[in-house]
Amino acid sequence: MSEAALTLEGWYALHDFRAMDWNAWKSLSPAERKQAEDEFLSFIQEWSDIEDKKQGSTALYSIIGQKADFVMMHLRESLEEINELETAFNKTTLAQFTIPMYSYVSVVELSNYMAQGDGDPMQNPEIIARLKPTLPKANHICFYPMNKRREGNDNWYMLSMEERRGMMRSHGMIGRQYAGKVKQIITGSVGFDDWEWGVTLFADDALQFKKLVYEMRFDEVSARFGEFGEFFVGNLLDQNKMSKMLEI
Ligand code: 76R
16 A cells, blocks of 8 residues: 555635525615625624634635636634534525535645654644635635546556655645745545545736646646646625625
8 A cells, every 4th residue: 555645634614606696686675685785794794703813714706607606715623613604604695595506625734745844743833824724815716626536557546655745846846936926725625525625726816827727737746647626716805896796
């Protein structure tokens, strides 16, 4: 058996993609819409209070194209909290006017391919900050799930630790060139959802997603082993932009 990579886990993640049922939303009176919107905005406020207390983080983005209209990406300490949050949203008036389009359950993950240093990593503030990150308020988000291939000679899980480490180093070197332009959060989902990882990228310039993902396609880890699910790309929503989006 090949040596399994060791992983560190942080906050749990839920990516919750919704479409708006615009016909139903339009059929409400302005007062009813206002009530639903205010209730949702107070939720956004609660999420931001939790973020301030470093007990979790939430990102809210509109989604371009027909796959969804918006995404709520939540990070929380436990799956119970994530579940409560999801249920609380589902009980809101606004939620009645949304259609669930896609969701993804995972946990923030760091692996030991590039790890250095000794001591307990869970006592290292830099590592804790990466495992329990405050999600950036970048202009754009990009999310997709992915696997590492397990087929014939291209079986990632049959490679030695050294071979995988070498390829992950090359992967990391490409990634590093995007430091300051793209922030990536890798969430592991083996045992939780249909793919092995969720990749969430944040950038002020959406073109950097295309450039980074394209460049990685030529790198051996992605070229030989990367299998990808659906891609979602979106724009940052704050309270004002959310109100504007809901305006009829
Ligand atoms: O954590 C680290 O910074 C160390 C280096 C590193 C690891 C271990 C790293 C760096 N990644 C790691 C793990 Mn990554 N990453 C992806 C994708 O579209 C594609 O082709 C792949 C999707 C992108 C865009 C990306 C970006 N990475 C992983 C893993 C887990 C693998 C495993 O355990 O087998 C996956 C699935 C994955 C996928 N990666 C970086 C980036 C970027 C931008 C970096 C540099 C980060 C930085 O230096 O700040």
